[in-house]
Amino acid sequence: MKTEATTDGRLLRGEATRERVLDAAERCFGERGYDDVSIRQIATEAGVTLGVIGFHGGSKLELFRTVLTRRVETLNAARRKRLADLMSRQDRPDLRSLIDAYLTPYLEIASRGDQQWRSYARLIARIATDDRWYAEMRPLYDPVAHEYLAIIGRIHPNAGPEKLAAALTLTVASMLALVASRIRISGLSEMPDRGSPLQYREMLVDFCAGGFEKMLR
Amino acid sequence: MKTEATTDGRLLRGEATRERVLDAAERCFGERGYDDVSIRQIATEAGVTLGVIGFHGGSKLELFRTVLTRRVETLNAARRKRLADLMSRQDRPDLRSLIDAYLTPYLEIASRGDQQWRSYARLIARIATDDRWYAEMRPLYDPVAHEYLAIIGRIHPNAGPEKLAAALTLTVASMLALVASRIRISGLSEMPDRGSPLQYREMLVDFCAGGFEKMLR
DNA sequence: GTCTATATGTAGATAGAC
DNA sequence: GTCTATCTACATATAGAC
Numbered sequence: 001m002k003t004e005a006t007t008d009g010r011l012l013r014g015e016a017t018r019e020r021v022l023d024a025a026e027r028c029f030g031e032r033g034y035d036d037v038s039i040r041q042i043a044t045e046a047g048v049t050l051g052v053i054g055f056h057g058g059s060k061l062e063l064f065r066t067v068l069t070r071r072v073e074t075l076n077a078a079r080r081k082r083l084a085d086l087m088s089r090q091d092r093p094d095l096r097s098l099i100d101a102y103l104t105p106y107l108e109i110a111s112r113g114d115q116q117w118r119s120y121a122r123l124i125a126r127i128a129t130d131d132r133w134y135a136e137m138r139p140l141y142d143p144v145a146h147e148y149l150a151i152i153g154r155i156h157p158n159a160g161p162e163k164l165a166a167a168l169t170l171t172v173a174s175m176l177a178l179v180a181s182r183i184r185i186s187g188l189s190e191m192p193d194r195g196s197p198l199q200y201r202e203m204l205v206d207f208c209a210g211g212f213e214k215m216l217r
Numbered sequence: 218m219k220t221e222a223t224t225d226g227r228l229l230r231g232e233a234t235r236e237r238v239l240d241a242a243e244r245c246f247g248e249r250g251y252d253d254v255s256i257r258q259i260a261t262e263a264g265v266t267l268g269v270i271g272f273h274g275g276s277k278l279e280l281f282r283t284v285l286t287r288r289v290e291t292l293n294a295a296r297r298k299r300l301a302d303l304m305s306r307q308d309r310p311d312l313r314s315l316i317d318a319y320l321t322p323y324l325e326i327a328s329r330g331d332q333q334w335r336s337y338a339r340l341i342a343r344i345a346t347d348d349r350w351y352a353e354m355r356p357l358y359d360p361v362a363h364e365y366l367a368i369i370g371r372i373h374p375n376a377g378p379e380k381l382a383a384a385l386t387l388t389v390a391s392m393l394a395l396v397a398s399r400i401r402i403s404g405l406s407e408m409p410d411r412g413s414p415l416q417y418r419e420m421l422v423d424f425c426a427g428g429f430e431k432m433l434r
Numbered sequence: 435g436t437c438t439a440t441a442t443g444t445a446g447a448t449a450g451a452c
Numbered sequence: 453g454t455c456t457a458t459c460t461a462c463a464t465a466t467a468g469a470c
Contacts, residue, residue, distance in 0.1 A: 014435055033347070035252030038463060049437050054465065056435090129346050129397040130250065138404055145405060165406035166417065169398060170391040170424050177390030180346040184389075187355055188362060189382035200383060203432055207387050210431025211424035231453055255445065266455050271447065273453090 018056040020046045023116055025057065026067045030119030033126055034064055034133070065136070068127070071120050072140045078105035079144050083151070092155055096209040102148050103175050103205060110179045111196035125180035128173070152212075159216040167215045171208040178204055235273040237263045240333055242274065243284045247336030250343055251281055251350070285350070288337050289357045295322035296361050300368070309372055313426040319365050320392050320422060327396045328413035338414075342397035345390070369429075376433040384432050388425040395421055
């Protein structure tokens with residue numbers, strides 16, 4: 001719960017265990033969702049006993065919320081950086097570049113070699129269809145979304161807020177589908193999967209940009 | 218389990234109970250997913266006792282599968298009928314009409330006054346992000362999808378099967394978002410929700426048609 | 435900080451009375 | 453065909469030993 005440092009700055013043993021617990025929970029929840037995972041399974045996955053989970057993670061619900069929120073700011077920062085880079089180069093960036101800037105950070109974390117970030121991306125894609133969780137996430141994700149929508153609104157002054165919000169919602173749903181439902185593409189096409197969400201980036205950004213343009217036209 | 222008719226053709230009491238059980242299960246699963254629902258809750262919702270659920274629905278898993286599959290053919294038939302109507306009027310329908318024909322039946326069942334169909338639509342939107350269930354649904358839904366893709370492929374002969382499959386997958390994800398995540402549109406825009414998925418039909422079809430066109434261009 | 439042991443609740447499933 | 457009673461398993465949570 002509390003962070004403590006030794007004299008030389010290294011983390012205490014307890015802090016390392018806490019990380020193991022959170023990482024294990026992230027993997028379990030990402031693969032199977034909330035209800036289908038028991039804290040016993042998380043304990044086994046983390047290589048600790050049941051009591052340790054309670055000590056470091058609190059209740060199952062608290063543990064889940066911690067996992068959901070601990071990586072949000074990293075993702076937000078990546079989206080903000082890409083937007084800032086874009087705006088520093090041109091005052092009115094084109095729609096496709098804006099959408100690419102919003103979508104790519106998520107595709108990247110979902111495609112990492114590192115399994116932890118992939119699990120987190122999978123988890124977000126999972127909870128997106130469940131109001132009980134996503135209601136808690138919205139306040140964390142919406143501010144950056146609003147920053148993007150403000151810029152897009154400047155480029156398309158005729159588009160009302162409802163259409164802008166709808167277009168972004170459908171864009172995000174498409175993005176999440178590349179993590180949660182990519183298997184359907186290979187299933188429908190009978191072609192091998194490309195291996196990671198990032199390899200569908202061009203198609204995804206084309207689809208969403210085309211959708212935005214047609215909706216806002 | 219077995220269907221029996223009385224002399225005058227009305228259903229036996231047992232058959233009516235079975236319907237009550239399946240309807241109650243559909244509502245519960247649609248609102249909360251598989252793992253978060255107990256068969257005890259389904260029994261309460263159906264107004265029967267626990268044993269009756271087992272008698273008519275089998276195990277929880279069998280019950281869930283029955284609920285998932287019993288409405289598929291109705292939806293498939295609606296999609297096929299709209300496609301046939303379209304093809305009878307013109308040999309090469311435009312892309313937007315094709316997408317509209319594919320999406321509208323689902324939007325309609327998700328917007329019905331009748332709660333049962335709405336619950337089913339919600340359930341489909343829920344399981345779409347979960348491979349363990351959707352893998353079972355794909356064989357049921359894919360044949361109609363292939364019929365649509367064959368027509369679209371004729372109109373866009375340069376589009377390969379992978380792009381066609383990807384575009385349809387993102388289209389379906391967008392469609393499902395209007396049932397599972399519509400609240401995000403009102404949340405992001407600070408405007409009231411329109412009340413039913415069907416009222417976003419124009420926006421959705423525009424988005425998906427624009428996405429298809431840009432991807433296949 | 436970690437582990438063992440256990441309290442307490444609820445899950446799914448079903449046997450047998452009615 | 454339906455209901456009651458119950459079996460067994462496993463869930464979350466935590467008190468207290470180490």
